[in-house]
Structures are given as C-alpha cells and as structure tokens.
Amino acid sequence: MTAMTTTSPAARRSAELEPLIAQRPQDFRVLTGDRPTGALHLGHYFGTLRNRVRLQRQGVELLLVIADYQVLTDRDVAEHLAERVDDLVLDYLAAGVDPATATIFTHSSVTALNQLLLPFLSLVSVAELSRNPTVKDEIAHSRQATVSGLMFTYPAHQAADILFCKANLVPVGQDQLPHLELTRTIARRFNDRYAPVLPEPDALLSPAPLLLGTDGTKMSKSRGNAITLGASADETARLIRGAKTDAHRHITYDPQQRPEVSSLVLLAALCTDRDPHDVAEDIGSGGAAALKRTVTDAVNEHLAPLRARRAHLARDRGYLRQVLREGNERANTIAEQTLRQVREAMGTRY
Structure with a gap:
C-alpha cells in the first residue's frame, strides 16, 4: 500500500475531509483526470477510478479533464490522439462515471482554461517548475531526444485545470502532493497580488494500492506491463x-x-x-x-x-463524442466565468 504518514498535515487534513464529504457532499467540487496516452489499466482502476465513482455517487460534483495538450510532449502518442481520447471516455463510463452529472472534457476544447496558464506562469519561477518531481520523472522516461518547453509548464497547466473550475478537492496519491502544493501556491500568490478569486484546494489522500506491472516495475501504460480494463x-x-x-x-x-x-x-x-x-x-x-x-x-x-x-x-462511438461535446460545453461555461473574474482582478478587461 502507498505509505501515508498519519502525522503529516496533508494526511491529517485528508482524514478530516472524509466525514465532511459524507455530511455535505454538495460543498465539494472535484477535479481530476488523465493524459490520453493509452487505455486505462488495473492500477488506474483501483488507484483512482473507483474512488472517483464513489465520490460522485456520494453527491460530489466531479470534473474529469482529458489532458490532450499534455500529450503533445510525446509526439508518437499524439499521432493516435483522437482514438486515445475516445478510449478514456469509454473507460470512464464503463467504470461507472455518470455523464449526466460529471463533466468530462478535453484541454484543447476549453480556451479560457488555457488562457489562465499565462498569468499562472508569471507567478512561479523556472526553478519551482523544474524541480517538480513529476516533471523530473517525465523527463527521465521521455522517449524524445530533447524535452519541449511544454513539459516544464506541466505543473502550472495542472494548476489551471484545478483552478479554472475552482475545485476545492483533488484526489491524489502521496507522490502527487508537490503538484497540488504548487497549485495552492499559485492560488495564494494570485489572491495576494490581485484579489481573492481562487480557492486553495485540499488534497484527498487515500491509501491507494501500489500494484506493480507484470515485469515487477511500476505499472504503466508506456512500459507495456499493464492489464488494461478492456483486455479480454x-x-x-x-x-x-x-x-x-x-x-x-x-x-x-x-x-x-x-x-x-x-x-x-x-x-x-x-x-x-x-x-x-x-x-x-x-x-x-x-x-x-x-x-x-x-x-x-x-x-x-x-x-x-x-x-x-x-x-x-x-459499439456507439457517436455517443462517446456526444458525452464529450456536452462536457466541453459545461467546462467552457465554467472557465469563461473564472477567466472574467481573473481578468477583472488583474485589470485586464478593456
């Protein structure tokens, strides 16, 4: 099981959140998601998917981002992007996500979300971005000869994913806490510099099971050692x-x-x-x-x-695209409202 130190502030706060979620689920908005780099596997299912469905069934508002822009760091994967996006929607729905109340959307379809990236990048240093553990890991496992600048925006882009909808709850594993902490830092710096617009989201930690791949290393889509949900x-x-x-x-x-x-x-x-x-x-x-x-x-x-x-x-790929279109519309409405508030706070509405 993933280690979770009970004395850490994040673990204590996460433990406090569960009863609050049970009592007043309508007070919480969750943002989470995946990169469309391949079909989801058992590690995703037991680590995140089941928990997302649990939260939604409790009455928590759920937004799922399919981070297609972040896949542009892996050009070989990007060649099959449309197919990968469809597969993610398929896995979400098959696992029990209800599209009637969940918002499933893609990065590339929500213009206002991506506009938030620019002011957010102005609030963090290059050093803060480059020392992020996830960025380091992605660079280490990159199959490209060079690493694009987009890779370094990864943490700030994730902050935009979370803050565009003012999510106040983000289910994460222990290894993803640095990402969320940078999101909290960006929100705090924006509010201090301009106006109190953005929430500082909490991490919802869970003892997610550590499942190894069939080769004994970390289960990963890119390493070919995983059992996908759609496998026969x-x-x-x-x-x-x-x-x-x-x-x-x-x-x-x-x-x-x-x-x-x-x-x-x-x-x-x-x-x-x-x-x-x-x-x-x-x-x-x-x-x-x-x-x-x-x-x-x-x-x-x-x-x-x-x-x-x-x-x-x-058998009905048209339905999958319909779910995505409706989710993109809802996400755009939310993002445009937040961007207006951000621009007003910055004095950039002319």
Whole structure:
C-alpha cells in the first residue's frame, strides 16, 4: 500500500475531509483526470477510478479533464490522439462515471482554461517548475531526444485545470502532493497580488494500492506491463501467467521482502474484497502457478460487468463524442466565468 504518514498535515487534513464529504457532499467540487496516452489499466482502476465513482455517487460534483495538450510532449502518442481520447471516455463510463452529472472534457476544447496558464506562469519561477518531481520523472522516461518547453509548464497547466473550475478537492496519491502544493501556491500568490478569486484546494489522500506491472516495475501504460480494463479474459490470463514472481514456493504477503508476489496477492484481494494475508494463506504452498490462477479468476470475475458495459458502449462511438461535446460545453461555461473574474482582478478587461 502507498505509505501515508498519519502525522503529516496533508494526511491529517485528508482524514478530516472524509466525514465532511459524507455530511455535505454538495460543498465539494472535484477535479481530476488523465493524459490520453493509452487505455486505462488495473492500477488506474483501483488507484483512482473507483474512488472517483464513489465520490460522485456520494453527491460530489466531479470534473474529469482529458489532458490532450499534455500529450503533445510525446509526439508518437499524439499521432493516435483522437482514438486515445475516445478510449478514456469509454473507460470512464464503463467504470461507472455518470455523464449526466460529471463533466468530462478535453484541454484543447476549453480556451479560457488555457488562457489562465499565462498569468499562472508569471507567478512561479523556472526553478519551482523544474524541480517538480513529476516533471523530473517525465523527463527521465521521455522517449524524445530533447524535452519541449511544454513539459516544464506541466505543473502550472495542472494548476489551471484545478483552478479554472475552482475545485476545492483533488484526489491524489502521496507522490502527487508537490503538484497540488504548487497549485495552492499559485492560488495564494494570485489572491495576494490581485484579489481573492481562487480557492486553495485540499488534497484527498487515500491509501491507494501500489500494484506493480507484470515485469515487477511500476505499472504503466508506456512500459507495456499493464492489464488494461478492456483486455479480454484470455489476454488477462496470458499476461498474468507471464508476471514476475520469485523462487519461493510458499506464498506470503510481504510487500517489502516479496514485492512481485505481494502485488499479485493484493490484486486478487482487491478484486475479491478480502484481506491480502488471507488470500496468501489460502494459496499457501501452491506456489506461483496457484497464485496466478487465483489472480486470473479474481480479475476476470471482478471486471466482467465493466467489460460488458465497455463492449456495449464501444459499439456507439457517436455517443462517446456526444458525452464529450456536452462536457466541453459545461467546462467552457465554467472557465469563461473564472477567466472574467481573473481578468477583472488583474485589470485586464478593456
């Protein structure tokens, strides 16, 4: 599981937020989203998608940004951008996001959101942008010979995503806290310099499960080690059969000493809503083969309803575009209102 220090201010604040969300969900607006670099996988599903659906069903307003502009940093991916965007909408709806109340939109369709990027960039230094951990990681794993200037705007662009709609709640993992802290810094600096227009959003931390890819490294679309939500049952079985384990036959749940085995145990536990220690105990001396059979059955059974919905929705690509058009319209209305307020505060409405 992702470590979450209970004494940290972010963790304490996050713990305080959950009962407030349950009591008054209408007071919260959530912004989150994904880059359209490929179909979503099990790591996304258990790490973020299920939580988004949970919040929406509680009555929290949900906005999902498909960050297509940020994909321009990966030119090979951008060649298939329209298809990738459709796939994200498909995954969202199949996972249970309700488009009647959620706003699903793309960066490139919301002009006013992107106009906010310029004043926001004036509020942060180059050093603050370049030392952001996510930017460092993206640069390290970039397949390009050179890194574009767009890569360095990543944190400020994410701040625009969050602040254009005045989101006050952002579900994040521990590793994404620096992004949100920069967003809070930009909001605070803008309010101090001009006028109190923008909220300082809170992080909603959760003990998101750390699921490794089939090769034992971080599960990632770009690394080809993930089981996508739309994978067939046979493909899922094949990928799990090839997953990395270790030489010890007796199965235990020990994430520190046996990360690959424990990740598979955790995946089975998440799919069956059981404690991972109990899953490992049941497999016992059955070894890697029994573990992989258990995981395969659990994943395929858990995802069967989602995959059925996904297959049904995939037959009507026009509906997916309709959902996106309606979401883009709602996002534009929100963004234009915020941009007017920002320009008024800056004295740039002529």
